[in-house]
Amino acid sequence: xxxxxxxxxxxxxxxxxxxxxxxxxxxxxxxxxxxxxxxxxxxxxxxxxxxxxxxxxxxxxxxxxxxxxxxxxxxxxxxxxxxxxxxxxxxxxxxxxxxxxxxxxxxxxxxxxxxxxxxxxxxxxxxxxxxxxxxxxxxxxxxx
Amino acid sequence: xxxxxxxxxxxxxxxxxxxxxxxxxxxxxxxxxxxxxxxxxxxxxxxxxxxxxxxxxxxxxxxxxxxxxxxxxxxxxxxxxxxxxxxxxxxxxxxxxxxxxxxxxxxxxxxxxxxxxxxxxxxxxxxxxxxxxxxxxxxxxxxx
Ligand SMILES: Cc1cc2nc3c(=O)[nH]c(=O)nc-3n(C[C@H](O)[C@H](O)[C@H](O)COP(=O)(O)O)c2cc1C
Numbered sequence: 001x002x003x004x005x006x007x008x009x010x011x012x013x014x015x016x017x018x019x020x021x022x023x024x025x026x027x028x029x030x031x032x033x034x035x036x037x038x039x040x041x042x043x044x045x046x047x048x049x050x051x052x053x054x055x056x057x058x059x060x061x062x063x064x065x066x067x068x069x070x071x072x073x074x075x076x077x078x079x080x081x082x083x084x085x086x087x088x089x090x091x092x093x094x095x096x097x098x099x100x101x102x103x104x105x106x107x108x109x110x111x112x113x114x115x116x117x118x119x120x121x122x123x124x125x126x127x128x129x130x131x132x133x134x135x136x137x138x139x140x141x142x143x144x
Numbered sequence: 145x146x147x148x149x150x151x152x153x154x155x156x157x158x159x160x161x162x163x164x165x166x167x168x169x170x171x172x173x174x175x176x177x178x179x180x181x182x183x184x185x186x187x188x189x190x191x192x193x194x195x196x197x198x199x200x201x202x203x204x205x206x207x208x209x210x211x212x213x214x215x216x217x218x219x220x221x222x223x224x225x226x227x228x229x230x231x232x233x234x235x236x237x238x239x240x241x242x243x244x245x246x247x248x249x250x251x252x253x254x255x256x257x258x259x260x261x262x263x264x265x266x267x268x269x270x271x272x273x274x275x276x277x278x279x280x281x282x283x284x285x286x287x288x
Contacts, residue, residue: 023216023225025214027171032271033169033212034273036275037225066175070179072216072218074218075220083167083178083179
């Protein structure tokens with residue numbers, strides 16, 4: 001039974017359509033918060049957001065102890081800001097990687113699906129909020 | 145004795161010159177990470193980034209127990225991404241508020257300096273990283 005209505009998923013997907021690069025914030029073992037750009041590949045029907053990552057990227061180690069993450073999408077040109085909170089897991093799933101593979105991903109993974117360090121992040125979305133042209137007003141997309 | 149060279153401060157200031165709206169990520173008491181757009185007002189000579197906020201904004205309550213925050217700046221048009229980590233403190237300092245006051249701030253604080261809920265966030269920068277047109281390469285600005 002899905003926890004999300006298809007409408008909620010579609011709304012997030014619509015918001016980030018033109019801003020696929022999110023800043024993905026994690027907490028390390030010293031409780032320091034750092035972020036880095038990651039490309040959102042898909043929002044699936046169960047409310048997971050998917051990313052490609054290298055399992056050699058230092059921040060992926062944070063996820064084991066600190067699954068709670070935030071990914072924010074900003075588009076100053078469109079005056080659109082989106083905050084997505086949830087739990088993230090590092091996965092190695094060749095079938096899913098193949099499903100998500102696209103030419104843009106080659107920028108970070110020149111060896112493509114053959115890269116032994118190519119991994120996936122599955123982020124289970126738990127809440128989302130956005131700010132748009134009316135700027136000062138926050139809209140809660142949903143909260144589980 | 146300043147912990148930062150003027151060069152380091154200037155470099156961050158230059159990077160965010162055209163992207164003053166950062167996504168400011170905090171941790172709440174349930175360890176959930178949320179973010180919201182905040183306008184960076186100044187980076188002072190001691191390496192603090194300053195923001196205006198309302199002391200009624202729920203996230204300002206997070207700071208008392210979770211000073212560690214991240215603020216990320218994204219400009220997809222310029223292909224510039226910046227992550228700034230540090231500790232943030234909520235302050236009520238009328239003199240500093242007056243120093244930082246500017247017409248843009250009126251968007252969020254129509255009553256201006258007379259708004260009884262107008263407060264400041266002083267974020268002590270501890271590390272910063274950026275990604276620019278060379279996309280896949282991360283540059284460490286500095287790390288204390
Ligand atoms: C716009 C942009 C999008 C990016 N997207 C991805 C991505 O989808 N997957 C990835 O592994 N790296 C991506 N990168 C590179 C990572 O941000 C980063 O360099 C790498 O994860 C290093 O992380 P670390 O410094 O925490 O180790 C992207 C970089 C930019 C500038």
